Amino acid sequence: MNITIKLFAALREALGESELQLDLAEIASDASPADVAAVKAALANRGTDWREALYQPNLVHALNHKVVFTDAVVSEGDELAFFPPMTGG
Amino acid sequence: MNITIKLFAALREALGESELQLDLAEIASDASPADVAAVKAALANRGTDWREALYQPNLVHALNHKVVFTDAVVSEGDELAFFPPMTGG
Amino acid sequence: MAAEYAELIGDQPGAAVATFTGYVRGHAEGAAVTALELEHYPEMAQKVLMTLGETAAERFKLTRWRIVHRHGSLAVSDSIVWVGAVAEHRGEAISACEFMMDTLKTDAPFWKREEGVAGDKWVAQRGIDTRRRERWQEEAQ
Amino acid sequence: MAAEYAELIGDQPGAAVATFTGYVRGHAEGAAVTALELEHYPEMAQKVLMTLGETAAERFKLTRWRIVHRHGSLAVSDSIVWVGAVAEHRGEAISACEFMMDTLKTDAPFWKREEGVAGDKWVAQRGIDTRRRERWQEEAQ
Numbered sequence: 146m147n148i149t150i151k152l153f154a155a156l157r158e159a160l161g162e163s164e165l166q167l168d169l170a171e172i173a174s175d176a177s178p179a180d181v182a183a184v185k186a187a188l189a190n191r192g193t194d195w196r197e198a199l200y201q202p203n204l205v206h207a208l209n210h211k212v213v214f215t216d217a218v219v220s221e222g223d224e225l226a227f228f229p230p231m232t233g234g
Numbered sequence: 235m236n237i238t239i240k241l242f243a244a245l246r247e248a249l250g251e252s253e254l255q256l257d258l259a260e261i262a263s264d265a266s267p268a269d270v271a272a273v274k275a276a277l278a279n280r281g282t283d284w285r286e287a288l289y290q291p292n293l294v295h296a297l298n299h300k301v302v303f304t305d306a307v308v309s310e311g312d313e314l315a316f317f318p319p320m321t322g323g
Numbered sequence: 324m325a326a327e328y329a330e331l332i333g334d335q336p337g338a339a340v341a342t343f344t345g346y347v348r349g350h351a352e353g354a355a356v357t358a359l360e361l362e363h364y365p366e367m368a369q370k371v372l373m374t375l376g377e378t379a380a381e382r383f384k385l386t387r388w389r390i391v392h393r394h395g396s397l398a399v400s401d402s403i404v405w406v407g408a409v410a411e412h413r414g415e416a417i418s419a420c421e422f423m424m425d426t427l428k429t430d431a432p433f434w435k436r437e438e439g440v441a442g443d444k445w446v447a448q449r450g451i452d453t454r455r456r457e458r459w460q461e462e463a464q
Numbered sequence: 465m466a467a468e469y470a471e472l473i474g475d476q477p478g479a480a481v482a483t484f485t486g487y488v489r490g491h492a493e494g495a496a497v498t499a500l501e502l503e504h505y506p507e508m509a510q511k512v513l514m515t516l517g518e519t520a521a522e523r524f525k526l527t528r529w530r531i532v533h534r535h536g537s538l539a540v541s542d543s544i545v546w547v548g549a550v551a552e553h554r555g556e557a558i559s560a561c562e563f564m565m566d567t568l569k570t571d572a573p574f575w576k577r578e579e580g581v582a583g584d585k586w587v588a589q590r591g592i593d594t595r596r597r598e599r600w601q602e603e604a605q
Contacts, residue, residue: 154503154575155586203589207573210508226505226573230589233502233509233533233574234486234545234565243362243434244445292448296432299367315364315432319448322361322368322392322433323345323404323424325466336541340485343558348479400477414596417484417562424554455555 146170146221150188153228159198169221181206182215184225203230235259235310239277242317248287258310270295271304273314292319324405331389331407341416342407343424349399351446356399356437363394364432371431375423382463383419385410390423392433425455465546472530472548482557483548484565490540492587497540497578504535505573512572516564523604524560526551531564533574566596 146169157163172187173179185206189196198204207226208217219225235258246252261276262268274295278285287293296315297306308314324344332340347359376388387409397403404427408419435446465485473481488500517529528550538544545568549560576587 151505153505153573154577157503207505207508210505210511212571226508228505228573229575229586231570231573232576232587232589233504233572234569240364242364242432243436246362296364296367299364299370301430315367317364317432318434318445320429320432321435321446321448322363322431323428324469328465328469336485336487338487338489340487341558341561342483343554344477344481345554346477346479346481348552411489413484413486413562413565417482417558417565420482421555421558424558 146173148184148219148221149224150184151224151226153226155229156198156204156227160194169219173219179219180215181208181213181217181219181225184219185215185227199227201229204228205230235262237273237308237310238313239273240313240315242315244318245287245293245316249283258308262308268308269304270297270302270306270308270314273308274304274316288316290318293317294319324402327389327391327405328407331387332409333387337386337409337411337416339410339413339416340407341410341413341420342405343420344402345404345424347397347399347401347403351437351439354439354441356439358399358438359397359401359403360436360438360443361394361397361403362434362436363392365394367432368392368394372427375426375430378426379408379419379423382422383408383410383415385415385419388419388423390427392427392431394433422459425452425459428452429456465543468530468532468546469548472528473550474528478527478550478552478557480551480554480557481548482551482554482561483546484561485543486545486565488538488540488542488544492578492580495580495582497580499540499579500538500542500544501577501579501584502535502538502544503575503577504533506535508573509533509535513568516567516571519567520549520560520564524549524551524556524563526556526560529560529564531568533568533572535574563600566593566600569593570597 147166150165172183185199205228236255239254239256261272274288294317372390376390385408389407391405406420406423408416410416437444513531517531526549530548532546547561547564549557551557570593578585
């Protein structure tokens with residue numbers, strides 16, 4: 146029951162990873178599906194740098210290429226990306 | 235004591251002329267210089283078509299390439315143009 | 324257009340470049356237009372467009388600008404007018420293009436004559452163009 | 465740029481075509497910038513820009529539009545982004561360009577990293593960009 150996590154820009158740089166797989170089974174069940182907040186909490190257990198990076202103000206979360214709030218429900222096969230505010234153009 | 239009169243677009247077409255000379259001496263003196271209104275009045279004497287064309291609403295007057303009101307004073311050597319509202323761009 | 328653009332930006336482009344191009348429409352008020360004749364007052368047009376560009380440059384802090392207005396006989400889809408503005412910020416470059424277009428529509432001595440199957444017709448100035456022009460004067464006060 | 469413009473207008477140009485191009489600045493906050501690295505999220509960027517163009521087309525009655533955003537290593541004066549809009553009227557074409565630029569600045573997944581003599585630095589989102597973006601949401605309500 147994997148999802149793909151993607152990290153970009155300063156976040157990718159701070160954590161030294163750009164992509165990883167996360168097993169949803171550890172944090173969710175059919176009765177209580179995981180949301181973005183639960184995924185963040187699970188990733189924050191990886192260490193202080195992860196906690197700091199993922200709880201910085203203005204962090205953007207995109208689920209399957211759409212910006213979402215932390216209450217968005219995450220399902221198997223989803224792609225969840227974390228990144229700082231965008232600065233294109 | 236000539237000035238140059240220029241006519242453009244529908245006005246030029248209606249009057250069949252694009253440029254003519256007018257002797258200011260006939261309508262002005264050192265003591266009482268001519269303004270655009272006086273030039274229009276003099277040209278209107280040329281016939282009904284001139285009167286109608288020059289007194290149509292929205293007629294634009296440009297003195298030496300600048301849009302002016304009818305009280306602008308006209309001097310020897312000036313170029314005075316009459317035309318309908320502009321429709322460039 | 325490519326040559327105009329190259330001329331606009333020069334060797335050192337600014338950060339923001341906006342352009343606008345107006346083309347001859349193939350229709351007007353529902354009727355087909357087959358060609359457009361653009362009469363102009365050359366000496367005055369030259370001065371008005373130069374003053375307009377300089378005014379825009381000052382008002383919108385442009386580093387470069389260009390205005391190209393055609394005259395004479397034009398076919399449907401030919402370009403009529405091209406304006407370009409270079410500035411440090413996008414808002415200024417874009418606003419400058421809009422200002423230049425809105426102003427030259429009512430202030431530059433060009434007159435359009437549309438040729439159609441039913442004959443030729445001088446184009447009348449539109450109220451919306453006058454109002455768009457006036458908007459800039461209000462903002463400048 | 466010439467190829468992009470040709471692609472934008474196609475065989476039958478509309479009456480009004482507006483474009484905007486953003487270039488890499490040689491300075492930022494007073495310091496010299498020697499190059500720009502543009503990171504992006506390819507799949508999401510593609511979708512966001514496509515949705516943005518379609519939204520602009522509907523909102524401003526565009527007949528054609530194009531958005532081109534570069535990524536990777538860019539030098540000073542390189543173009544970063546190019547947007548173009550074709551409409552029946554100039555106000556719509558120009559507003560569409562401004563809307564597309566204001567929206568992609570905050571909504572398209574690209575991140576700028578400026579390289580300078582003092583080292584590299586991720587660019588922070590500017591408050592003015594957020595406000596310009598919000599303006600369009602107010603207008604749409």
